[in-house]
Amino acid sequence: MEIGPIVRALLRNKLGAVLIAAQIAFTMTVIINAVFIINERSRLMARPSGLDEANIFHVVNIGYGENYREDIVIEDDLAMLRQMPGVRSASSINAIPVSGGGSSTGIRATDDPDTASTPTAIYRADEQIFETLGLNLIAGEYFRAADMRIRSEPGETLADKAVVSAALAEELFPDLSVNEVVGRTAWLPGVVPIQIVGVVERLQAAWPNASFVENSIVVPELYIDTFTRYIVRAEPGRRDSLMAEVEEMLASRPVDRVIRDMESLEQTRESSYRIDSAMSTILSIVIVTLIFINSMGIVGLAVFSINRRRKQIGTRRALGATRPAILRYFMLENFFITSIGVVIGAVLTIALSIVLTTNFNMPTMAWYYTPIGAVLLVLIGQLAALGPSTRAAAIEPAIATRSV
Amino acid sequence: MFFYYVRLAALSYKRNPILSTLMVLAVAIGIGAYMVVFTLNYTMGGDPIPHKSAQLFHVQLDNGDPDRENDPPDQLTYIDAMALQEAGRAFRQTASSKLSVIVEPTNPEIRPFSVIGRGAFADFFPMFDVPFLYGQGWNAEADENIEQVVVLSRETNERLFGGANSVGETVVLAGMNFQVTGVLDYWDPVPKFYDVNNGPFDSGEALYIPWHHTVQSDLPRTGNTNCWKPLEGTGQEAFLNSECVWIQYWVELRSRAEEEDYLSFLNAYTNEQRNLGRFQREQNNKLFDVQERMIEQEVLPDETRILSVLAAMLLAVCLLNTIGLLLAKFLGKSAEIGARQALGAHKGSLFVQHVIEAGFIGLLGGLIGLVLAYFGLEGIKILIGDQITVSDWVHLDVPVVLVTITLAIGCTIVAGLYPIWRACNINPAIHLKTQ
Structure with a gap:
């Protein structure tokens, strides 16, 4: 395995790795807590009222005047x-x-x-x-x-x-x-x-x-x-x-009266839980946006670092490294960086969850959110790195002989 | 030089369009999301009456249940509100409460309708600087004689009189003839500070009448009513004499000294009542000004506060992204920097050039961020629907736009500092050699 060279190469170019790891840590913190809030709100919204809600409606009658x-x-x-x-x-x-x-x-x-x-x-x-x-x-x-x-x-x-x-x-x-x-x-x-x-x-x-x-x-x-x-x-x-x-x-x-507020119970429920469903929608958009930005960041930096190392890649290929070996190198590199990110992210996630629980009257997050989130983020990282790594693997060995 | 550098920045953008667009997008998304939340907080947590918020005080008397330890009630009982009103010890003062009333238009084509109105005293209008479109509020005499006078909101005047000057006209309310003394202009303070316990983001009442009508005609109350003690007996009399709180009370005090005087007056009043068997808890009367009251009531919903934290982290992710991409971009043009250095550019001018290039990206990101923030806010309005009824309650105004652009440029330059430093410190010789 190339673990030694990967780590040494990473240490020579720390900043790129740190940036990616930090992004992943923050992304993980926001996403996991957002998913938890969404699940919590849907649980509240799913509680049955005990009524035959689909068939009920209600209306207000206000009488006035001497003759009422x-x-x-x-x-x-x-x-x-x-x-x-x-x-x-x-x-x-x-x-x-x-x-x-x-x-x-x-x-x-x-x-x-x-x-x-x-x-x-x-x-x-x-x-x-x-x-x-x-x-x-x-x-x-x-x-x-x-x-x-x-x-x-x-x-x-x-x-x-x-x-x-x-x-x-x-x-x-x-x-x-x-x-x-x-x-x-x-x-x-x-x-x-x-x-x-x-x-x-x-x-x-x-x-x-x-x-x-x-x-x-x-x-x-x-x-x-x-x-x-x-x-x-x-x-x-x-x-x-x-x-x-x-x-x-x-x-x-x-x-002599006014009839108002004719509403079905479904409409009533919808408006009572309007803020909860709005919150869920907003958070879903935040999650999608974050995953998008994060993937873009990973792709951007990976392309950059591969471009800078085109010559080295070519040299390795010329010295007998196979395409899968090059692919594996960059996938592993991404795996290390995201792993560091999710470890820091796990700490931040739990910290934010504690802040939310103590300040906002929210229940404690179940234990499995953090590990599941961590695994998913590592998978997303690997997915984002797949494209650039494949391109790296496609570099011809002949490039080693050219000057740039 | 400035414009030359701006042109260089534009050229550099064109040379590397994908990377540059990614950066602009990252800044735009981060800033846009942050500004949506910023605007929500800024509007909902803003000062609803900035020029006077330190002189308007909300009165709370602690007539709560002696067997429980909780904060003093938010509202007053009938007995206490009337005692304070009669004493008249503040510069201005008003009890007020919400009521439901049927309006019978004189025009037979408009069906009778029910509205939420407010009973208030004459001081209500000058105290809260309520803007009038036509006419004015009533005077203290009208309060005393319980005159049948009414002030209409702009919307109600629109509905009843088609927006014409209706001062002097008659409106039939709860079967009685009321004379219009004034019509308000648009007035929707956000939050609705004078009555936050009945929905801090509700719109204003449809009409205002002298408060004593509430009791004299026993008009239906629609605001919050809290009773910790069962009524003694039944009927209106028992309710008025009870410990039920349902009236909001505000006073205007012009100085620190007046504030202290008034608080000691309140304490003396509750002490006197204590001797009569009421107010059996430790003295805990409160006199909060508008800002203190908004904070104490936690007017800002949990949702916007949670979103503030998340939006700040989203912005952080976007800026980290920008650092990485700027680094990639600046180091990618090492050869060009080397050439400029070799031709005599010193580090200072390279620094300025790259700060301007980062600022250029930030400006573009900020402009797109503004558009995103605009659509984000519109989206939130659609999602929330009529849950928050104040019309046009959130919008991007000039301060928000300026904050957005400044924040975008500032953040991008700060994010760019390290990449800029790296770009200024490359060794020109190495990069010239490979050319």
Whole structure:
């Protein structure tokens, strides 16, 4: 093997090697951390909300004027919505899961207000909400129409029954199975007791970035106000046409109101995670750009160093070195340089990852990112060096006899 | 000589077009990416009201939960905001909060629509130097008498009156007749410093009305409301008397002395309230000026800060690349340098020549980088869509363009220092011999 000559040759021309190694180190640092951030964001975006997202849409109704009777309007609207062909189910709810805006509260497993409370999203909705959201009941039962409480002013929760998400049940009663949680009482602020009648497999809170995103409680309560949110689940394939029909139907009724924010749940999700997907796109562009620049740098410097050594190459060929030997020489040289680069890069990668974890509330990077990244970068380096090295191997031995 | 060297640089570019273009591209990409992030940070983290940011103070009173250790709430309760407003101890002061209101246009062809408005006191407009297109804000009397007056944003005036001077016209809000006293010009401070807890990059409100209407007509609040303590009872009365915070409070103080006076006034006020059973935590009232408030609220999103680090490293890679390529290029024309030296050029003029050649590459890279930065920013606007609603919130302005070009030329010359030094120090004899 030519390891000795390669290393000695490298030592005579350190700067070129150092430049390439440093580029590779920085590139590796950025790429691995960027890939980690992208994966982390896609993991967040892939979490299911627990809803039948493909078929759900929602709309806001704001009444005004002396003649607006919210109690009558809401009841009539819901009755008409439920009769529309293509509507599977319709409800009124205070907030839309995943939308970024909603209501939260603290809940306790005891009636002692001095103990720590568990944060959770609270949804106030009618008894048909479970069918409308398409939730999956795993224990107990849903609340019924007879459990509904109507309120028209802010204040403590009036309802005395609730359905909770499995994550909240687990956090409130860590020692109990979901079936045992059914029938238990929990307490809302103001020491309001509430009986858990059912547990659903999953229902996300309204804020995708909240630490308690899987904690939700649904209470049978309607807040009668001029501001109302309707949520509708369509039969499969009917959503888009229904959105237009529902808007038309609500607007055409002789009621003084404004209908706004008609949106499918898919649109809601898209806009809630807009920043995350934008970040992923930007980082992907950064990665591609870096690989491109890096390869260009490797090619540029390799071509230069080969051109400077044309005569030596020719001499080696004349002395009996085969083409594969020349090729191997330059590939090995590149391998050494990139290896030094990825070793420094591994240190920098881990350092940057620690900086990101401590400053930006990001989880720790899994161990395998760095070695996989290192291997890939060495491969990219070899690929970039292949062209120039092949050209070097093509140099004729006769060149040794010429003056330049 | 300068122009001669520039011409030499252009000639040298043409002689080695692939290597030179690679260098220009590397500089352009590095600078372009860096400038995109720089512009984001510069716009989003900039001073929204530079001439006054040291005189405007955001008031925080610590009425938080005594059983928890957290920062004082960002907003005030109704009780406290009204007490401060009545005391009127600052040069100017305003409570303000967001509300949702239905606008019924007098023109029957325009359907009623709902907008986000802001309840504020008369001082709001002079305090924040709000620009008016027509008319002006209301006066303190209008606040006191809860007059039905309104200031419209430029967009709302466009929608209701087709952009005409509407001062004196009537607008029906929440079923009541309001008289227009003024119309704003475009006003979208970035960040929206006077209300960062309801979206620091949201656009401004559609209209402004005297704050007391919020309570008098019980208009729906749309901003952040935080309650650590359950209400005692139900209804509006219970809400107003609660520890729920929902009102932003700003004061204008003209000097250090006024600032100290005001803080001691706040402390005296909360001490008095403490004796009444409220404010059960250690004294921790805050008076932050605009810049301090922006920093404390971490208005800059994590994303742009992460991107700053990554963009700096991308720029580093590009510059390392440029060093290597410049080295290759300069050493590649050793023969020419040898010839010039033999003809009498001394090291100083060789140095200047190559600095200019590196600067020439940097200038080209900077110009292309600007184009890349422009498209990068447009791309980011498309990606973010309506998540950040301030219209035209990022753009390349003159300072950014100047910084870009300077940075590009500067970086390339710095990257070129070693290659230049090598080029100036070659031995002419060796290179002349091989000719």
